[in-house]
Amino acid sequence: MAETTLSNSARRVASLIEEKRRPESMRQIFVRRFFKHRMAVFGLILLLLIVVFVVAGAAFYSESYANQTAILNKNKPPSAEHPFGTDQVGRDILARAIYGGQISLLIGVTSVFISISVGTLVGLTSGFFGGLVDSVLMRIVEALLSIPTLILLLVLSSVLTRNTATMNILGRELSSTVIIIVLIIGMTTWMPLARIVRSLVLSLKEQEFIVAARAIGVQNRSIIIQHVLPNCIAPIVVSATLGIGTAIITEAYLSFPGFGVLPPTATWGNILSPAKDMVGTVWWMWMVPGTLIVLTVLAINFIGDGLRDALDPRSMR
């Protein structure tokens, strides 16, 4: 095994010398391996199309149009005027899918940002300092993992989304529940990453380069930022990517019983939720946002898989 790898890399170096090429940088290797992953490229294209849909679509419909109710025009099937039909209070579903998509993606990205920040911070602290800090943090992680995430989230959101006020976010009037949903999804999903980062740090800590850095008197903070953190990037990137998909689905789960983002602000989850009582009669109301959710999450999962393979040092190709 070792012999073949050695001769393989030796051959590769030889061929590089022959062709007078410089060896690839880590980034080049990563990019090449990612784009060799066919499903990952497919996922990337699909995700780009969805982003174009929710961004460019805003040029055709205004947000006030998306939030405008027309009770006489409720539950109408797709027509020329409303390509995806109307919802239970007569709002245009296409326009709502566009603006809802913006919010769903925003919730996905920002809640993952919170989740990986907390997860990485806890994991680094716990693994690097060990001792009492580690014990306390890991007991809290265990305790939080013992309560099923969806149940924890539903309890939190049912309390915190009672406030129906709107507020100005990024220059738009949005329901304040958007921020609450982002915060609670972020704060209830960081535990698995914290565990992964911790175990990585534990093994890194014993390696020569960290011991060497410590021996020459590098401060803890610099060791963590310059030596430990860069070696944890792979699992952080992968779980961040997959986390966006999970967060989008989670928002839909919270909206489904009515504890998610409140109208008038649309999300894919809350467009779909009223359809649960009239599945047969208003198929467009759940199929449109449902398809968008599935396509987005599918694309993100493919990208995450590609990233995982491309970043895995054990499968060097």
Added chain:
Amino acid sequence: MTYYITRRLLQAIPLLIIVTVIIYGLLKAVGDPLAHLANDPLVRAEDRAHLRRSLGLDDPIPLQFVHWLIGDDWYQRDLDFDGVPDTYGERRGVLRGDLGESFRFNKPVVDVIREVLPNTLILGITAYVVTIVFGVGIGIFAALRQYSFLDNLITGISFFLFSMPIFLVALLAVYIFAVKFKEWGLPALPTGGMYDVRGNRTLDELLIRLILPVFSLAAISIARYARFVRASMLEVINSDYIRTARAKGLSERRINYVHSLKNASLPVITLMGLDIPAILSGAVVTETIFGWPGMGRLFIDSLTILDPPVLIIFVLMTALAVVLMQLFTDILYAWLDPRIHYT
């Protein structure tokens, strides 16, 4: 081994204490269960104050926690507001078997849960068994045909299912098998509740009404198990001792179903154990869609019409089940796998 089990049991105790404190704190934050009385013109302010005091809502929160845990029949409250504590409480506390009283139903939480738990178990256990039978079966099937057309098809479908929220599977199932089947004149499956409203409470009726919720619950899990079993099988199939078994001239059948499956089943058993608590907590979404009178629906209803005593027992039960099953699978794993030595 005994030492390992004892140590794990002892470790579970501080964990349970932390979980309980977190849950209690969380449920205290849920809000004031008497808030709806504040705007009720029929309830006098004095009565409200008296009710608050007698329910113990005026006590400091740490003390409320103690009362909830071990009861308040040793603690006197000043119920007539004259500055002198006069009346003992009536609760005996969770640790002494008193789970409290539901505000919504005006009866003990135990009775409320006892009513819905069997319904949830019927649905959950059926879905669990279906999931494991199909998941493990499909997983083995795919692993033995790695990269064949069928294997790739299964992988594709799994990926698709992974990206779906459970309610979308449920809505699609209702749409196709109930709504469309009726339109096409085929026998449509019922979607509402456990029994016919007109009181047809036969086993056949129940079984038919189980099909759609069980399908919705199991579909995504089957994909999860299939992927997991497949990966686990492939790891074993490519290992040295399987090559040895083949070199010895054992039959393919024996290699696959005795040698490989036995070793590949270890991680699967862990997964199976960790999925058991989910049966207890019920299927929040699926039960809502199909009107199944189980734990999941009780939970959602107790959130909508604020009923903290029920909520706290519900969350505590699920967390307790998670902790215990984790403990159980760890011990089972150590016992089943001779390669692991715990001291």
